Amino acid sequence: MTAPARDRGLGRGVAQLIPPSPSAPAEQAAAALAALSAVPVHVGDLQAAVVLLRATACQAEDEQLRAAADATVARLREAMGT
Numbered sequence: 001m002t003a004p005a006r007d008r009g010l011g012r013g014v015a016q017l018i019p020p021s022p023s024a025p026a027e028q029a030a031a032a033l034a035a036l037s038a039v040p041v042h043v044g045d046l047q048a049a050v051v052l053l054r055a056t057a058c059q060a061e062d063e064q065l066r067a068a069a070d071a072t073v074a075r076l077r078e079a080m081g082t
Helices: 005-017 025-036 043-059 063-080
Strands: none
Touching: 025 063, 043 063
């Protein structure tokens, strides 16, 4: 199944806002969150992201990565109303 042209265009636009790979994962995540703040997402995707990010935050040695994961989890839970 392919995404509608509108969604593919949105994906390309969002990709332009995310720093390239040499930047830290926390910086990439922050940019992605900023770019996607008004994009509708299925709640199941948010729930899966929360599980993965909680695991990342618990295991991360990098304090910046842990803080970004925790902040992202909080935003996702807020978006889900939990």
